[in-house]
Amino acid sequence: MAVRAAVAGASGYAGGELLRLLLAHPEVRIGALTGNSNAGQRLGALQPHLPQLAERVLEPTTAEVLAGHDVVFLALPHGQSAAVAEELGDGVLVVDCGADFRLKDAGDWERFYGSPHAGTWPYGLPELPGGRQALRGGKRIAVPGCYPTAVSLALFPAYAAGLAEPEAVIVAASGTSGAGKAAKPHLLGSEVMGSMSPYGVGGGHRHTPEMIQNLSAAAGERVTVSFTPTLAPMPRGILATCGAKARPGVTAESLRAAYEKAFQDEPFVRLLPEGQWPSTAAVYGANTALVQVVLDEAAGRIVAISAIDNLTKGTAGGAVQSMNIALGLPEELGLPVTGVAP
Amino acid sequence: MAVRAAVAGASGYAGGELLRLLLAHPEVRIGALTGNSNAGQRLGALQPHLPQLAERVLEPTTAEVLAGHDVVFLALPHGQSAAVAEELGDGVLVVDCGADFRLKDAGDWERFYGSPHAGTWPYGLPELPGGRQALRGGKRIAVPGCYPTAVSLALFPAYAAGLAEPEAVIVAASGTSGAGKAAKPHLLGSEVMGSMSPYGVGGGHRHTPEMIQNLSAAAGERVTVSFTPTLAPMPRGILATCGAKARPGVTAESLRAAYEKAFQDEPFVRLLPEGQWPSTAAVYGANTALVQVVLDEAAGRIVAISAIDNLTKGTAGGAVQSMNIALGLPEELGLPVTGVAP
Amino acid sequence: MAVRAAVAGASGYAGGELLRLLLAHPEVRIGALTGNSNAGQRLGALQPHLPQLAERVLEPTTAEVLAGHDVVFLALPHGQSAAVAEELGDGVLVVDCGADFRLKDAGDWERFYGSPHAGTWPYGLPELPGGRQALRGGKRIAVPGCYPTAVSLALFPAYAAGLAEPEAVIVAASGTSGAGKAAKPHLLGSEVMGSMSPYGVGGGHRHTPEMIQNLSAAAGERVTVSFTPTLAPMPRGILATCGAKARPGVTAESLRAAYEKAFQDEPFVRLLPEGQWPSTAAVYGANTALVQVVLDEAAGRIVAISAIDNLTKGTAGGAVQSMNIALGLPEELGLPVTGVAP
């Protein structure tokens, strides 16, 4: 079997990471590559780290160009996936790295994205309870946001085991590639190097309702989320520091047991030994999430921390992992577990 | 008047920053410079950014060498200040950048530092309620820790105004200079560049009791603190994201009013206009703290964020500011307000 | 005396650095601040590191707005200075941080900049032979380019003393602020962090003829220059590695003597002790140039290395230093010698 895959939005960071992973995937052949403003350009000028594809020329993002593939990855700006997906029809697996089909609640979508809700697709975070079943054999996948991936992996075991009060407080640091490749002054190297800065503070970040959706599903009750994203001076990586009050009776042992159980069979999540903490460097370019959890007895709080690569496990790696499940391939096929460190 | 100042521990990061600031201070003449393992070396080899002092040779840290000054700054490893201070006598102003005299509670000290408590000195954070009075005319100053400086400035207005529940949750990112100049493998450039990592998670960081002390004093009741420090890939700067549940009835207006009142006359704290957020780059090398606060109504929480330079406002700048007050000089004398950006 | 200074182009990196320095200058009062696309905006939103000027509003760059000052600093895109300067008249000191008036040879100008030559102004690099005399009492100053500043300081002593063959080979690394604040994809933090890359290779960089002009003047003969600039993952700083074949008979002693003589009275250039090498960190935010030179006997070459801050000594600091000379103020007035390190 050879899976023929197209990538729409191949000139951006998510598109480039998809190509890096798909080039290493033994069952995938890379088909059409599209861009919009960059259509007609050689990929070598846009993604110089992909020498094998340097001579490929970007085509426009149309249903015609994308037709005839087994899988189409969409790495498009928010709001553009629905139209493309509809034209592609039900026979092809469509994996959307954008936000359009992540949220179940139309009101949440409209409040945070300001446009009509396009619908809800199976959610590409296999590690969540029931996550794999939702993907098997399907033809549509909504790849989670990078922050919700990191945060959900850090906190769902505590909520699924009933150990945490339903008020989560999250501060996460992200590398700049999470903000995309569009040139904006505040993303210039001169601005970001040597600087930490917050944004979307106070509940406004669009990934907040997605976190609430995932954590509430795990908890079986509504979980509120206070989420503060910060921009860190590094190209890749998310470090998510996540906390909640511990429910009465929670012990360090019961907490650790819940996390061990949640992750014991997971190929891409590693609960670190006690005393060792995640770093984003250790998962650079890997589809791995590193997690650690501790009970702060003096403050009465659970603190769970995860590190992922926002472009790999947080976007393109999660997308390929979910594709593997949907197509019935081995889940780990073609995905790097080792980080590129130091 | 010329204030003759000695710096003990002149080869480290805090010592170097003290010298940078003292060189620009119009009323200070720099006297003895001491080191221990580096005694006998030219300062130019150790602190190449201070060309005016390049030919100065470090002397050993003894009471003899430090005698005869108006002010002695101690930038020594924790636990070494008490003995030196005692030998210097009561006539000289001693400004301790170490932790030894910060905590009021001997039990806290012993629990976190594992040695007998040396005592408590006036606390060098003039912006706290009553902070200036405690310093005027005194002969001893305990310079706050860098994290407690950032966190206390971000949160004390909310606690002093009775707006926040007494359970603070803090995640702070620090540049690597906060960890000092001693060569340790995890602080190598190869390890820290491109990486965010937490440490001291779950209540173990030594700055925790100092934060509790400051916030509890402002609140008039015991405040618990969940504190997670993270190491960020930058040499300087702290970004502290601080939150607590809002008390019933708190509004965005009452919250902002409390912060405006707290900082309206402060020369070194700037409450940013609404919608603008602090960044560490903007305070690089400055004695300025930038603060912003918002009410997250959906989560029912206050989120306050501050940015400081850990070596300037967080250590050496705070030390010089406190010295100015103690000596009756203008508080702002010789201290930079502008950051070096980009 | 109070010098009233205006800054045209106050929203960019050179403009911001001029303001940082002018705020600390005891004889300067800051007057009009102008921008073009940013006219009407608060400076606090554009230059958050300058809290003292946060409420100032940018005016449009017109002769009317710039009238009535003692000094006008122009930090404008290349090609815009001539028109503004002409309107300002001969009574005001105009300091141009752009390239327009740096080159003496109209053919060079046209070849590298592609527009008619506007003329030549006294050149603001006082350390060059005859450099100070050219500036004293004048009303026009062409501030050198950042690379030519670093390169000329590293090599002119060797050429002035007749020690080097007239073929210089230069490789310099610059921080990203040298490329300005305009948002371009290749200057995004995601692109530059973790990366070194060359540009303008093979003789095409516009600073090449300026280097040739300076080195040829020092040598008294035509010097060719092979110049390769590279972009380094840091916000500020230039490290220039400069070499040339040693003339017959040159010894390590004669080489060092030439450099010692050239810099012995210079307030802003420090020839490091033998065995110590410059780093850009040591001059971060300082008007200092660090220089070292060595004779590679096996290769028969002189290697001279300088480090400057491209925005300080390389642009705004050099501008203020030259202004001081032109106005008859002490040359060092208001200029930082210490770097902000680490």
Add this chain to the structure above:
Amino acid sequence: MAVRAAVAGASGYAGGELLRLLLAHPEVRIGALTGNSNAGQRLGALQPHLPQLAERVLEPTTAEVLAGHDVVFLALPHGQSAAVAEELGDGVLVVDCGADFRLKDAGDWERFYGSPHAGTWPYGLPELPGGRQALRGGKRIAVPGCYPTAVSLALFPAYAAGLAEPEAVIVAASGTSGAGKAAKPHLLGSEVMGSMSPYGVGGGHRHTPEMIQNLSAAAGERVTVSFTPTLAPMPRGILATCGAKARPGVTAESLRAAYEKAFQDEPFVRLLPEGQWPSTAAVYGANTALVQVVLDEAAGRIVAISAIDNLTKGTAGGAVQSMNIALGLPEELGLPVTGVAP
């Protein structure tokens, strides 16, 4: 066929990179892992980016432990390889990532390394003229230094084609991992971030004779090398800017033709299209070298620039590539061509 491979020195940066690559190699099974000071420790604590090997425990570096493998990689401090290799015997392929067996001239070795010369092994840079033949079927490989790899690939085509004068001038920037994992103050993150600094200036760097050896062999005459290495604020990567005077009659076309011919069949060297320049980011974690060359007609010089990852193509990747050749495996087997970017 399964190649059983041991790694001596598995706790360092070269060792970690070897393991990252060997884990992805389809014909290799990882055997013994050794360290010296770290013997007895879990690899997970030392190399957290290699989760598959986290539970492996380092053994001491002895011939006994290393016996019974098909290949032994030595990533040991200089001077330690000879003794180990001798004990391993002639039946096993020994790949030495250290310097011990790189140089042919015993005098060069003694002058630069200060110890007796251990001998010369086949040199692991297959792209050099005759490079592959020297490795096929052999049992010993001396992996080149990282700088000589970058520099030789950039310049050998010009020398092999007789286009360049035999005086090369090289300035190269390296990421900090090239300096290893031993904790030294000048390698602290606080020191290197935001800073460019040179070292080993004037002919003293130990990689200089290795470059001379390679370029002289290509040229068929003695080539002198002026080499200046600089430390750049990034964890990985080398950008080598290499130049030499063009021989009379050299044209842009003849120069490019020489490079096209040299690299046309190379799987790991990519001569970029004219106008595009290498960056270290594009080869992050890849065994790829990017090369570009240009004729600076005004200066009469050839400028050739290469970018590699010092740990991959510059050390561990080159080692695995050479192993593949020695064992008769496909040269590209298991080696990444794509970089991890941005």
